[in-house]
Amino acid sequence: MASSRHHRLPLLLSAALVLALSVLPAAQADVQRYQFDIVMSNVSRLCHAKSMATVNGSYPGPTIYAREGDRVVVAVTNRVAHNVTIHWHGLKQRRNGWADGPAYVTQCPIQPGGTYAYDFNVTGQRGTLWWHAHIAWLRATVHGAIVVLPARGVPYPFPKPDAEVEIILGEWWHADVEAVEKQGRALGMAPNTSDAHTINGKPGPLFPCSDKHTYALQVQWGKTYLLRIINAAVNDELFFTIAGHTMTVVEIDATYTKPLSASTIQLSPGQTTNVLVRADQRPGRYFMAAKPFNDAAVPADNKTATAILQYAGVPASVLPAPPRLMPETNGTGFVAAFHDRLRSLNSARYPSAVPLAVDRRLLYAIGLNIDPCASCPKGSRLAASLNNITFVMPRVALLQAHYGGLKGVFAADFPDRPPARFNYTGAPLTAGLGTSLGTRLSRVAYNASVELVLQDTNLLSVESHPFHLHGYNFFVVGRGVGNFDPAKDPAKYNLVDPPERNTVGVPAGGWTAIRFRADNPGVWFLHCHLEVHTSWGLKMAFLVEDGDGPDESVLPPPKDLPKC
Missing domain, CATH: 2.60.40.420 (Cupredoxins -  blue copper proteins)
Structure with missing residues (x-):
């Protein structure tokens, strides 16, 4: 369009x-x-x-x-x-x-x-x-x-590209997505999956009636292009590739990385990846493709969106080179290997300021569960939780309530670890563990160094989850499969040049450890960036206290701030 x-x-x-x-x-x-x-x-x-x-x-x-x-x-x-x-x-x-x-x-x-x-x-x-x-x-x-x-x-800390292009990956529903979500909520079930994926708003020629709905990027032979790739999908983690061409990753989530060569990359919803691509192949037309990654024990959405990388002077009538063979939809091994290779640049200008000492250690267990629902046809509904708490959104904004002195809007007692310890990734515990509802925040002292381990569980089934923290970047110091072992796993952390992100994937049946310094006062959301899980309650918020210095407290609210 x-x-x-x-x-x-x-x-x-x-x-x-x-x-x-x-x-x-x-x-x-x-x-x-x-x-x-x-x-x-x-x-x-x-x-x-x-x-x-x-x-x-x-x-x-x-x-x-x-x-x-x-x-x-x-x-x-x-x-x-x-x-x-x-x-x-x-x-x-x-x-x-x-x-x-x-x-x-x-x-x-x-x-x-x-x-x-x-x-x-x-x-x-x-x-x-x-x-x-x-x-x-x-x-x-x-x-x-x-x-x-x-x-x-x-300058950029990598060779200057000849041109730059934004590539936005998304999802398309024929129906109103708000109606889709409401129908799923009323039934207590997962909403319908999308009807297509898109690249810059267009699904590409593999879909019917899509001749005019194909994005084409024209390139000049011999020139280098910086592709700014964004996964804006609502519920799908995605692979991305370009037929016949190699990509060099130079940035993730707006932080520079050591150059990493890849034929296929993977992005979770919310993540961004910048890659350099040199137009050095035989002039022609080449497919760019985006395909879902889904390692959950549920039917996989396998719709592939395509776009065209087209060399200047090549007519549109030339058939594109076939899409590159991408990893299997449940390619957990590829995804783990790709992310394990990512490293922060950690240069003199752009150092990795990962906290080496930790003031606060947190373990949050991610759960998908089934809650009672009197109005649902089956008498139950799918829900989600962190540390057995399904987050309930308030009717007044949390930041406004805190700095406005409103009482009773939230409690600042979110638990630092699961209230009940169990074999998180063992046999499925379909009965659940007594999930509670609540608007509960975790209070954090200003400038405290925080380590948060996000642990997937098998309460219903294991599944990868991309988590986004507002207000901060964090360092991904470790990840693994199975239950996090606080006695052994920290010895394998990367505390030298770990990738710095704002959104991170938690592997299915595994864990991810992140560290950040709480030097930004306010109320900051932490949630799964699969919108279906967020709407089920897979979220919480940190209340980072003001510091003592003149630039260590939240600014006054603007006069036009909306009211509830």
Whole structure:
């Protein structure tokens, strides 16, 4: 629909680019201003047209461009019947949770007809991130890329590409995704899977009626391209590959990595990966492809989206080279090996500041469970929990409640470890362990170093889970299969150059250990980025206390902050 947007070179914010992205006139050079209108648009894919929520009528939505150190102001006006918020995924929002965006966590939603200006600084970050709606399943259609360029005069720590392109991987439902989610909730079952996957909003020629719904990237022979790849899918982890070409990974989640050569990469929902691709093959047309990774003991969604990498001068009538053979849908071994090879750059300019000493050790057990449901046809419903707690969203935003002195909205007593120890990855415990409902936060002292081990369980079945922490990057210091052993596994941690991320996969029937320093005060969401699991309650939040210094407390709320 708007594939030309992804051919723009975000090396300079030209006047034409500013106009195309609806940027408002900036008061000064270091302020990037955008207007986001949430509107209903009629969009056609796969022989079907539907009316869906979009930003400025575009699917995917406009790209936000900024430089490290810039201030960004995005005025969001809600012109649809849904409540809306926007989350700037991966931006740390230092002391400024008011701009983070998750509904009922840091803000009340923008109600129909309302406007809210997200005003934030891009401090100490550069690379590829993304934005998306953060309420119910609206992010299926309301999302787009964020490109943060290095500060002026600062080069990339890898060979400068000739051009840069955003590649957004997504999902498509013929039906209204909000209705799909509500139907699943009413039945107590998992909602219907998507009807297609997309690359830059288009499913590609392997789907019917898709001739005009194929994204094509034109390249010049001999030139090098930086692909900024984003997994914006709602529920699917994805493989990505380009026929006949090798990719070099140079960045993940907006942090530089040691160069890593790969023919196929894997991204969980929420993750981003920058790769260099050299157009050095025989001029022709080559398939790019995205296919699900699913290692759960449930029927797998195996729909492959395709796009075309096309050399300049080659007519569109030339048949593309077949898609590269990708790993099996349940290719757990490939995924583990790929992520085990990722390393932070850990250079003098970009060191790995992984905490070596730990003040607070946490173990969170991930559970899928079955809860009673009197209104559901089977008398029960699928649910999810962390440490046996299914999180209940409040009616007032947690950050507003805490700094507004409202009592009774939440309890700050989330347990540091599971209340009942058991063989987490042993035989399935279909009866569950007495899951409770609650709005419970974990209180963390300012500047404490935290180690969090996320442990998958076999309460219903083992399954991989991508977890996203708002407000922070963290270091992935270890991962493994089976139950985490605190006496043996830490000896195998990488504390030198572990990958730094904001979203991490927890392997099916295994564990992942992350470390971060709690130096950003506020209320910060932690949740599975499979939207179906988040809606079932697989989430919690950290309440990071203010420090003692003048720059160690949460900023005052903006005057236009929405009210519940």
